[in-house]
Amino acid sequence: xxxxxxxxxxxxxxxxxxxxxxxxxxxxxxxxxxxxxxxxxxxxxxxxxxxxxxxxxxxxxxxxxxxxxxxxxxxxxxxxxxxxxxxxxxxxxxxxxxxxxxxxxxxxxxxxxxxxxxxxxxxxxxxxxxxxxxxxxxxxxxxxxxxxxxxxxx
Amino acid sequence: xxxxxxxxxxxxxxxxxxxxxxxxxxxxxxxxxxxxxxxxxxxxxxxxxxxxxxxxxxxxxxxxxxxxxxxxxxxxxxxxxxxxxxxxxxxxxxxxxxxxxxxxxxxxxxxxxxxxxxxxxxxxxxxxxxxxxxxxxxxxxxxxxxxxxxxxxxxxxxxxxxxxxxxxxxxxxxxxxxxxxxxxxxxxxxxxxxxxxxxxxxxxxxxxxxxxxxxxxxxxxxxxxxxxxxxxxxxxxxxxxxxxxxxxxxxxxxxxxxxxxxxxxxxxxxxxxxxxxxxxxxxxxxxxxxxxxxxxxxxxxxxxxxxxxxxxx
Numbered sequence: 001x002x003x004x005x006x007x008x009x010x011x012x013x014x015x016x017x018x019x020x021x022x023x024x025x026x027x028x029x030x031x032x033x034x035x036x037x038x039x040x041x042x043x044x045x046x047x048x049x050x051x052x053x054x055x056x057x058x059x060x061x062x063x064x065x066x067x068x069x070x071x072x073x074x075x076x077x078x079x080x081x082x083x084x085x086x087x088x089x090x091x092x093x094x095x096x097x098x099x100x101x102x103x104x105x106x107x108x109x110x111x112x113x114x115x116x117x118x119x120x121x122x123x124x125x126x127x128x129x130x131x132x133x134x135x136x137x138x139x140x141x142x143x144x145x146x147x148x149x150x151x152x153x154x
Numbered sequence: 155x156x157x158x159x160x161x162x163x164x165x166x167x168x169x170x171x172x173x174x175x176x177x178x179x180x181x182x183x184x185x186x187x188x189x190x191x192x193x194x195x196x197x198x199x200x201x202x203x204x205x206x207x208x209x210x211x212x213x214x215x216x217x218x219x220x221x222x223x224x225x226x227x228x229x230x231x232x233x234x235x236x237x238x239x240x241x242x243x244x245x246x247x248x249x250x251x252x253x254x255x256x257x258x259x260x261x262x263x264x265x266x267x268x269x270x271x272x273x274x275x276x277x278x279x280x281x282x283x284x285x286x287x288x289x290x291x292x293x294x295x296x297x298x299x300x301x302x303x304x305x306x307x308x309x310x311x312x313x314x315x316x317x318x319x320x321x322x323x324x325x326x327x328x329x330x331x332x333x334x335x336x337x338x339x340x341x342x343x344x345x346x347x348x349x350x351x352x353x354x355x356x357x358x359x360x361x362x363x364x365x366x367x368x369x370x371x372x373x374x375x376x377x378x379x380x381x382x383x384x385x386x387x388x389x390x391x392x393x394x395x396x397x398x399x400x401x402x403x404x405x406x407x408x409x410x411x412x413x414x415x416x417x418x419x420x421x422x423x424x425x426x427x428x429x430x431x432x433x434x435x436x437x438x439x440x441x442x443x444x445x446x447x448x449x450x451x452x453x454x455x456x457x458x459x460x461x462x463x464x465x466x467x
Binding site (some may be wrong): 035062077082085086126129145149150152 | 197233236237239240241242243265287288289290291292293298301302304305307308309310312313314315316317318319320330332448
């Protein structure tokens with residue numbers, strides 16, 4: 001049996017505030033109570049309930065605790081599909097809506113044409129469903145739907 | 155499907171004794187194609203909308219009498235794993251009987267819960283759903299490669315109240331200092347209750363494994379009970395029909411822990427048989443009558459054994 005390696009895990013209030021600031025600046029997502037952010041590896045932001053986070057010092061880290069919600073860089077957060085589904089409902093900007101045909105292609109990982117004044121990361125909707133987070137630049141909406149989550153019949 | 159002739163004689167004899175005059179119904183039911191079940195993941199979609207979307211996918215869903223989020227499905231259900239709705243984590247494919255242990259445990263949103271044998275995460279994600287993603291769950295499994303599938307399912311279902319641990323459950327009480335409100339032990343077993351849904355796993359070799367697996371099960375229940383708070387509840391379950399993996403394990407705990415007591419699980423709408431109070435030459439505690447034996451001919455699910463144990467103050 002291969003034993004998991006311990007990874008450094010940061011629960012740092014200053015860094016957490018920085019991540020909330022980025023989410024507010026990018027998407028208008030306000031700081032929500034009852035959540036904590038963890039940094040797994042160099043970039044992966046994981047979100048965990050505050051109660052569960054109090055147990056962290058006693059639980060050796062396996063890499064799967066909490067929800068992987070996004071990738072961190074000092075200037076922006078790229079939300080994962082599940083991060084967008086959880087936090088995107090609070091977003092007030094950088095939101096786009098796809099047609100059925102566009103949603104179908106985008107969910108299969110394809111970049112699609114999408115003329116819009118917005119730039120950067122966007123929360124992608126089809127009707128009431130949040131499909132994930134995409135990147136919009138020069139009329140192209142890039143998809144970050146992971147291969148394992150691309151439906152055969154989207 | 156499995157035909158009666160395919161059941162090894164040693165099993166057949168056991169099942170005849172266990173089921174007595176219901177044996178024919180039991181055989182008849184395991185010769186039927188298995189039913190298919192899903193759970194609507196209310197962490198991502200409400201039940202009403204989830205049902206509406208199933209209709210649009212031409213999937214018929216019949217609610218389970220014992221769980222409002224559990225459904226027996228028919229129609230176009232085989233396409234479900236390939237749909238957008240599934241990719242978004244709106245549904246989780248889970249056998250109907252497998253939804254019972256978390257229901258018997260009945261965790262509350264403020265509880266600290268331990269799932270001792272968690273992978274691949276069906277019951278952990280159901281616990282998180284029942285707790286509305288609040289409180290905290292420690293999901294443990296001793297096999298690291300199984301942690302990957304556990305992590306995948308927690309992510310798919312949008313679970314945020316769970317920490318994942320990879321330890322031998324038998325020694326966990328020496329590794330973490332916490333005491334839990336609820337402990338779930340869905341123990342590794344010979345899976346003889348999966349006769350209908352996984353007949354290819356059914357082997358005479360399993361019968362020879364019982365003794366070894368029972369030692370592991372006794373170690374797990376002893377450790378799990380140690381990690382329970384006074385007043386807390388523990389559920390021990392298996393998908394095995396063999397009393398050696400079920401009543402004998404509970405009897406072992408009761409014999410060594412005077413503060414352990416059996417409670418009758420409250421699962422309205424479920425048809426079940428009481429636990430055995432004797433098997434072959436062995437007499438068990440009378441209170442084992444309050445355990446549940448779930449058979450396929452009564453609920454159209456796989457077989458399950460469920461014991462709810464309370465640690466006295």
